[in-house]
Amino acid sequence: MAKLFNGLLGIGVALALGGLLMLVQGYNPLASYGALLQFSVADSYALATTFTNAVPLVLTGLSAALAFASGPVNLGQPGQLLMGALAATVGGLFLDLPPLLMVPLLVLLAMAGGALWAGLAALLRQVFQMSEFIVTLMLNMVADFFTIWAITYPLQDSTAYSPMTPPIAQSGWLPEWGDWNSAVVWMLAAVAATWFFSRRTRAGYEWRIGGQNSLFARLGGCPVDRNFVWVMLLTGALAGLAGGLVVMGGPHRFLRGLGANDGWDGVMVAIVANNSLPGVFLYGLFFAAIQSGALGMELITGVPSEIAMVLQGVLVLAIVASREALQQVTARLAVRRRALERRA
Amino acid sequence: MNLWTGLLNGAISGATSILLAGLGGAFTYYAGVFNIAMEGMMLMAAFCAVWGSFTFSSWVAGLLLAVVGSLGLALVFILFAVFLDTDEFVTGIALNLFALGATTYLLRQSFGVKGVYAGSDIEPLPALTLPWVAEIPWIGPVMAGHNLIVYGAVVATVASAWLIFRTRFGLRLRAAGYNPASLDSSGVSARRMRVYALLVCGVLCGLAGAFLSLGYVTLFSENMTAGRGWISLAAIILVGGNPWGVALIALLFGLADVAGLLLQSYQIPAQFTAMTPYLATLVALYFYARRASRAIRGRAAGFRDE
Numbered sequence: 128m129a130k131l132f133n134g135l136l137g138i139g140v141a142l143a144l145g146g147l148l149m150l151v152q153g154y155n156p157l158a159s160y161g162a163l164l165q166f167s168v169a170d171s172y173a174l175a176t177t178f179t180n181a182v183p184l185v186l187t188g189l190s191a192a193l194a195f196a197s198g199p200v201n202l203g204q205p206g207q208l209l210m211g212a213l214a215a216t217v218g219g220l221f222l223d224l225p226p227l228l229m230v231p232l233l234v235l236l237a238m239a240g241g242a243l244w245a246g247l248a249a250l251l252r253q254v255f256q257m258s259e260f261i262v263t264l265m266l267n268m269v270a271d272f273f274t275i276w277a278i279t280y281p282l283q284d285s286t287a288y289s290p291m292t293p294p295i296a297q298s299g300w301l302p303e304w305g306d307w308n309s310a311v312v313w314m315l316a317a318v319a320a321t322w323f324f325s326r327r328t329r330a331g332y333e334w335r336i337g338g339q340n341s342l343f344a345r346l347g348g349c350p351v352d353r354n355f356v357w358v359m360l361l362t363g364a365l366a367g368l369a370g371g372l373v374v375m376g377g378p379h380r381f382l383r384g385l386g387a388n389d390g391w392d393g394v395m396v397a398i399v400a401n402n403s404l405p406g407v408f409l410y411g412l413f414f415a416a417i418q419s420g421a422l423g424m425e426l427i428t429g430v431p432s433e434i435a436m437v438l439q440g441v442l443v444l445a446i447v448a449s450r451e452a453l454q455q456v457t458a459r460l461a462v463r464r465r466a467l468e469r470r471a
Numbered sequence: 472m473n474l475w476t477g478l479l480n481g482a483i484s485g486a487t488s489i490l491l492a493g494l495g496g497a498f499t500y501y502a503g504v505f506n507i508a509m510e511g512m513m514l515m516a517a518f519c520a521v522w523g524s525f526t527f528s529s530w531v532a533g534l535l536l537a538v539v540g541s542l543g544l545a546l547v548f549i550l551f552a553v554f555l556d557t558d559e560f561v562t563g564i565a566l567n568l569f570a571l572g573a574t575t576y577l578l579r580q581s582f583g584v585k586g587v588y589a590g591s592d593i594e595p596l597p598a599l600t601l602p603w604v605a606e607i608p609w610i611g612p613v614m615a616g617h618n619l620i621v622y623g624a625v626v627a628t629v630a631s632a633w634l635i636f637r638t639r640f641g642l643r644l645r646a647a648g649y650n651p652a653s654l655d656s657s658g659v660s661a662r663r664m665r666v667y668a669l670l671v672c673g674v675l676c677g678l679a680g681a682f683l684s685l686g687y688v689t690l691f692s693e694n695m696t697a698g699r700g701w702i703s704l705a706a707i708i709l710v711g712g713n714p715w716g717v718a719l720i721a722l723l724f725g726l727a728d729v730a731g732l733l734l735q736s737y738q739i740p741a742q743f744t745a746m747t748p749y750l751a752t753l754v755a756l757y758f759y760a761r762r763a764s765r766a767i768r769g770r771a772a773g774f775r776d777e
Binding site: 152200202251255256257258261262264265266267268269272273275276279280388391394395398431433434435436437438439440441443444447448450451452455 | 556568573697704749752
């Protein structure tokens with residue numbers, strides 16, 4: 128209940144501030160928010176767009192939330208997403224199998240690509256005790272430049288004017304049903320599997336306990352070091368999956384700037400959801416709705432669609448602030464109640 | 472100008488923004504604030520600098536607005552992390568992402584472009600020729616002809632070291648991080664010291680951002696800080712916040728930057744040479760981690776002997 132209230136409060140504050148910003152710059156906030164709703168959830172096409180946009184956000188959000196809740200500070204979602212997308216693209220360029228084999232294979236390749244990149248950070252941490260926090264951040268930049276190089280030189284589509292790869296084999300394209308892309312199914316499956324793993328298996332329990340109190344987990348007999356590596360690999364695979372699905376569901380090739388903000392958006396989603404997995408799913412959808420609705424806003428009232436990024440940033444700050452403020456208020460109330468009880 | 476002076480000149484330019492942000496971070500590091508918002512502060516400052524310089528056709532206005540923009544983010548950080556007691560890590564990440572979103576939006580809103588604005592109507596920082604410096608053999612050609620903020624960074628390094636280690640303010644600052652309870656009980660508010668540290672950090676990151684967009688290059692592009700704030704954080708961690716150490720590490724990163732440019736002339740693709748500062752950070756981190764683990768092992772051996 129408190130969580131719901133807190134979320135709604137944060138969203139309300141963020142939307143109010145966003146409206147104020149639009150008002151100051153001479154746009155009509157009500158008409159703009161109307162357009163945002165219309166283009167994000169009003170009809171089947173809009174809703175389908177929102178769900179498709181949500182795929183990378185929810186998956187990188189799951190990655191970040193699972194990592195933060197288990198202890199490792201994996202901030203490498205942007206880089207792991209890119210490496211996953213690159214792995215899927217390479218698979219799609221050089222292989223051509225029947226779709227029933229091809230799609231799962233590319234999905235696995237994408238997960239392997241992301242896991243590899245996260246695994247590199249885990250390795251540096253395990254062998255040299257290098258903090259994964261900074262290592263994953265630096266590897267993001269390295270992955271960024273590496274993928275640009277890959278699509279500019281070895282994998283370049285020579286007929287294109289800007290750096291991009293040729294399209295992947297058609298058997299690797301994710302099937303679409305009307306407006307709905309089957310990437311959404313993969314996302315839902317990943318949400319369900321991650322939740323089941325975290326809440327219903329022993330390893331998932333060990334990870335959560337390790338995140339809350341590493342010493343307790345170690346004394347209780349959890350293999351803390353081994354779990355660290357597995358957390359990094361799995362969360363890397365989730366971010367890599369996001370990249371693979373973006374390639375296979377959308378442009379069917381690796382373009383420059385692919386998934387540019389998705390990784391960081393996922394980190395934001397995890398932060399506002401306070402690392403809860405169902406929360407990641409809901410906030411991921413909400414962020415995606417803002418992003419698809421913002422394009423409609425630009426069309427109708429002329430507000431630059433980049434306002435979506437401002438709204439997201441304000442939303443994160445507002446929710447974090449209201450969460451802490453609420454906690455302080457409840458703590459203070461509890462103290463006062465206890466004082467009253469003692470006096471009585 | 473021979474190769475070496477060119478190299479060192481480039482290294483100094485490459486190092487300046489990391490040095491300034493790192494000095495700002497050093498203040499918060501000593502005050503016990505886990506401040507990772509340097510990246511966002513710098514980015515916001517870089518945008519405000521270009522906007523101010525463009526709008527008022529004056530680099531002074533750009534510089535002032537850069538500091539104001541960066542301070543604005545610092546104030547939000549203060550409100551959240553110091554007064555609302557939010558998680559510093561979460562607040563920092565949120566602020567960085569907010570700065571990225573806000574500058575991208577404002578770039579589109581103010582200049583009507585996506586990605587980059589590089590008009591000729593942005594007035595860059597003037598280069599300063601200090602006559603007596605240029606005449607010093609060896610050092611002269613390297614140190615002369617930089618812009619204002621480069622010399623500002625040199626002054627800031629000396630001033631930071633003096634402030635942190637030689638003044639009452641610095642003592643209280645370090646106490647705020649080392650043992651806030653005892654600082655509070657001696658009648659000085661640790662919270663207030665953290666506020667001061669974050670304000671200083673805001674000013675220094677403002678200068679760092681202005682240097683990036685009005686000195687290093689004369690343009691603003693989306694996410695143009697490109698991880699420099701994180702590198703400065705790594706530098707702070709590596710040297711434990713010491714301003715002289717931060718300066719040394721920043722220079723090393725500047726060298727890595729230039730070395731990347733040099734490698735480009737050997738047919739190595741630009742994408743790989745652009746990785747050098749980030750790879751250099753990883754290498755530096757490796758040496759730091761090795762030293763730290765050796766120290767722990769040494770202490771453990773000491774315990775066994777007793």
